[in-house]
Amino acid sequence: MLDAVLLGVLVAAIAIGFGLGYRQASRRITPSPAPPSRSLSRDYFVGLNYLLDEKPDKAINTFIHALEVNSDTVDTHITLGKLFRTRGEADKAVNIHQNLLARPSLSAWQNEQVQLELAQDFMALGLHDRAQRLLQQTDADSQHQTHRMAARRLLIDLFEREKDWQSALDIIQPLLEQQADIQVAAAHWQCELAADDMTQASRSLAKRRLKKALQLDPQCVRANLMLAELAMDNGRYANAIARLGRIAEQDQAHIPTMLPALQRAYRYAGDDAGFTRHLLELLPDAPYTSVIVRLGEMTHRHDGVERAIEQTGERLEASPSLGGLDYLLDLYMESQRQSQRQTPDSRLFLLKRHTRALLENRPRYRCQRCGFSGDMLIWQCPSCRQWGSVKPIIGVDGE
Ligand SMILES: [Zn+2]
Structure with missing residues (x-):
């Protein structure tokens, strides 16, 4: 498919070039000894021959050779380079872009445009040092804000790939106000650095970073989750519970993410009743499987298996799920074990095998x-x- 696009662009570009060359040549009063249209047309037909012989790579190379570099065709060369890069042939893109940079006729704007492309080629080839040098040069020297911003975005991308979070944070300032997604990303870089601090036992530094993450992005669920873990490590369970409570306000979809930590905090605090109350508060807005199952587990522990079956069944009626059904089967089997003091009905085992198999593939x-x-x-x-x-x-x- 990309071959077809690439060839389409090339053929169109050569055809236009051929047309222009022909027009210019016919306008000239004194005919030049070797009009550009002649060599252009020869390469054009050689390329076409390759195409007809189903040799697209040779056809592409011939067409590139035919396409003269001048101010009108720079954009076409850049597009070609991009196409090669997206095809996974970044080395060819490098050739095209370096060939362009060697032309003295490029304007400053075009020169920077090509440098930005070349940096992306280097990144695609894993040559991060060379990409970084080019981007830092464009960032420092360019007179055009668009190019400086583009260079910074690419540098950020590069630092992210290298997990160099601090370097990424050091250069985001001018982008922060304009691009909301950078704020979200920067909050996560702070979380990454905080995770490193936590493994090196620098908890106070980690805490400061996580608070910065929340300043950058008040919706950062991960920062609250990590702050809750820090609070729990210090034995401040009420504080951890409050932090985790904020996640439900930040993004309800992440309630299942924070539930294991919430359960731990209440368990360390020795407050089962508090955990049940908390789950019941979450349930109306978040009738998720993990909330229903944990509520079932608490009822099972304190009021017995029959009560747990009754309540879980009612809740699943309103919010059915495969995971909930799987848990309900556990409860039925437990109930049979308790009441008949024997192994549960083999049909329950069969059903359980099915729900397990279905869940494992999800x-x-x-x-x-x-x-x-x-x-x-x-x-x-x-x-x-x-x-x-x-x-x-x-x-x-x-x-
Ligand atoms: Zn995605």
Whole structure:
């Protein structure tokens, strides 16, 4: 498909070039000894021959050779380079862009445009040092704000790929006010740095970073989750519970994400009743499987299995889910064990096997932006690289 696009662009560009060359040549009063149209047309037909022989790579190379670099065709060369890069042939893109940079006829604007492209080629090839040098040079020297901003965005992308969060934070200032997604990303970089601090036992530094993350993005669920963990480590369970409570206000979809920590905080505090109350408060707005199952577990522990079956059954009636059904089967089996003092009905085992098998093949998290799904919560989507877009899947086969 990309081959077809690439060839389409080339053929159109050569045809236009051929037409222009012909027109210019025919306008000249004294005919030049070797009009440009002649060599252009020869390459054009050689390329066409390759195409007819189904040799697209040779055809593309011939067309590129035919396409003279001048101020009219710079954009076409840049487009070609981009196409090669997206095809995974960044080395060819480098050739095209370096060839362009060698031309003295480029304007300052075009020169910077090509430098930005070349930096992206280097990034695609994993040559981060060379990309970084080019981008820092454009950022420092360019007279055009558009190019300086573009260079910074690419530098940020590069630092992210290298997990150099501090360098990314050091250069975001001019972008912060204009681009909301940078604020979200920057909050996550602070969280990444805080996680490093926590492993090096610098808790107070981690706490400061997490508060900065919340200043950058007040909706940063991850910062509150990590602050709650820090509070719990210090034995401040009420504080941890309050932090986790804020996550429900920030983003209801992340209630299942914070529930294990919430359960731990209440358990350490020895407050089962408090946990049940908290879950019952969450339930009307967030009738998720993990809320229903945890409520069932609390009822099971304190009021017995029959009461747990009754309540869980009612809640699942309103919000059915595969995970809920799986838990309800556990309760039925437990009830049979208790009442008959024997192994439960084999049909329950069969059903349980089915729900388990169905659940095992279901992803638990999905990116809200690109649809990437997986079994683990990842803060930066590995597919579209957006921060904070992966969330628990809500619905019959999820939460
Ligand atoms: Zn994504």
